[in-house]
Ligand SMILES: Nc1ncnc2c1ncn2[C@@H]1O[C@H](COP(=O)(O)OP(=O)(O)OP(=O)(O)O)[C@@H](O)[C@H]1O
C-alpha cells in the first residue's frame with residue numbers, strides 16, 4: 001500500500017441522500033414518459049393484430065426482393081427517351097424551385113410580422129396561429145383543395161405547394177429572427193435607425209446563414225413533393241412519367257430508371273447544400 | 283456653463299411592478315463627464331435608457347438641449363436619437379459585417395428609408411468613418427469582420443459608430459465591464475479624450491468606483507432607483523459609498539482615503 005493516499009470524500013462525510021436522482025420528475029418528463037409508454041404498447045398491440053390476409057411472410061418477402069432486383073438491376077427506357085427523362089427532371093426541379101422562391105419571398109415579409117422582437121405580441125401571435133393552421137394541413141391536401149378551383153394540374157400544384165412553403169418558411173424564418181440578440185436591434189434603434197433599416201442592416205445579416213439553410217432545406221422538400229405531385233396531381237415532370245410507368249404500363253424496369261434519375265438529383269442537391277452552407281459560414 | 287440635459291422627477295415602473303427609478307432629478311452640463319455608479323439592479327441602465335427613450339419613463343420630464351423630449355415619438359424621436367450616441371457592455375455590433383459597415387450604421391438615423399436599408403452611404407460618410415477608425419487606432423482592421431476582433435477593438439468600433447452620429451451626448455452602459463484592465467483603460471482614455479477634445483458630454487455607467495473617481499468630473503450614485511449622491515469625486519466619502527452600495531460596501535475593497543492620497547501625490 002502506498003504511504004499517502006489522497007483524502008477521499010466518503011459518503012458518510014456529506015449530507016447527500018443515499019440515492020441521488022439525476023432527473024427531476026417534472027411535468028414535461030412525465031408527459032414524455034407517458035407518450036413513450038403508450039407508443040410502445042400500441043406497437044406491440046399492432047404487431048399482434050395485423051390483418052395479414054393469409055399472406056405467407058417469407059415467399060412474399062422474396063417476391064418483393066425479386067421485384068427490387070428487377071427495378072434496380074435491369075432499368076431500361078421504353079416509353080420515353082433519355083432526353084425526355086432529363087426534360088421531366090427539369091420540369092420537376094422547376095416546380096420545386098418556383099414554389100420555394102414564391103414561398104421564401106412571401107415568408108420573409110410574413111416572418112417579420114411573426115417575429116416577436118420585431119412587432120408586438122398580438123400581431124406575432126395572430127400571424128403565427130394562421131401559419132400554424134396552414135402548416136397542419138399536408139401539402140398534398142392543399143394541392144387537392146386548390147384543384148377544386150384550378151383543376152388538377154400544374155396550377156393547383158404550384159399554388160398548393162407555395163402555400164405550404166410559405167407557412168413552413170414563415171415559422172423557420174421568424175424563429176431565426178427571434179434568436180437574434182436583442183442588443184443588435186437596440187444598438188441600431190439608438191442611432192435613430194428606422195424599422196426597415198434595422199431589418200436590412202441588422203436582422204438580415206445576422207440571420208443570413210439560417211435563412212439560406214432553411215430555404216435550401218425547403219427546396220429539397222419541395223423537390224420531393226414535386227415528384228409526388230407529378231404522380232398524384234398530374235403536375236407533370238418526372239413524377240408523372242413514374243406514375244405512367246408504374247400504374248399504367250406496369251413497367252417496373254422503367255420505374256428503376258426514373259428512380260435512378262431522382263436519386264441522382266437528390267444527391268446533387270445534397271452536395272450543393274453542404275457546399276453552400278460551408279461557404280456562407282466562413 | 284449651459285445645461286445639456288435635465289431630468290425632472292423621472293420615474294420608471296416596469297410592467298411587472300418593479301420600480302426601477304423613483305423621482306430622479308439631476309442635470310448635466312455641456313461637456314461634462316459624469317459617471318453613474320450603483321449596485322446591480324439599482325436602475326443605472328434604466329436611467330440611461332430613459333434619456334434616449336429606449337425605455338419610456340412612466341413619469342417626469344426629460345429636457346435635452348432645452349427641449350422637453352418626454353412626448354417625442356416617431357420621426358422626431360429618431361431625429362433626437364441621432365444626437366445621442368450610445369455604447370454598450372456587449373458592444374452590440376453586427377458581427378457578420380465589417381468594421382466600417384458597423385461604423386456607418388451610426389449614420390442610419392440621417393438617411394432615407396431606402397438608402398439606409400440598402401446601405402448606400404456617401405463618400406463623405408465613408409471618409410468620416412475612416413478618420414474616426416484611424417483616430418481610434420483601428421485603421422488596419424477596417425475591412426475585418428467584427429467577429430474576428432478582440433473585446434477592446436469591438437468597443438472602439440462601438441465608439442466610432444456613436445461618434446459618426448455627431449452626437450452631443452454619449453451614453454455608455456458599462457462599456458468596460460467585459461474588458462481586461464488594459465483594454466478598459468484604453469477605452470476610458472478614448473472616452474475622456476472625446477469629452478475633452480470634441481466637447482461631447484459623456485454619461486457613463488460604471489461598476490468600478492475607483493475608475494469613476496479617476497475619470498469623472500462628477501459622480502452620481504444610484505441606489506434602489508433613487509439618487510443618493512451627486513457631487514465631485516473628491517466629495518465622495520466612505521459613508522457615501524456605504525449609502526450607495528449598502529452593506530456590501532466593505533466587500534468592494536474601495537479605499538477612498540488611499541485613493542485621495544494618490545490623487546494628491548499626482549498633483
Ligand atoms: N424589462 C424589464 N422588465 C422588468 N423589470 C426590469 C426590466 N429591466 C430591468 N428591470 C428591473 O429594474 C431594476 C433596475 O434594473 P437596471 O437594469 O436598470 O439595473 P442596473 O443598475 O443597470 O443593474 P446592473 O448593474 O446589473 O446592470 C432591476 O430590479 C431589474 O430587475
Ligand SMILES: [Mg+2]
Pocket residue numbers: 326327328455
Ligand atoms: Mg445595467
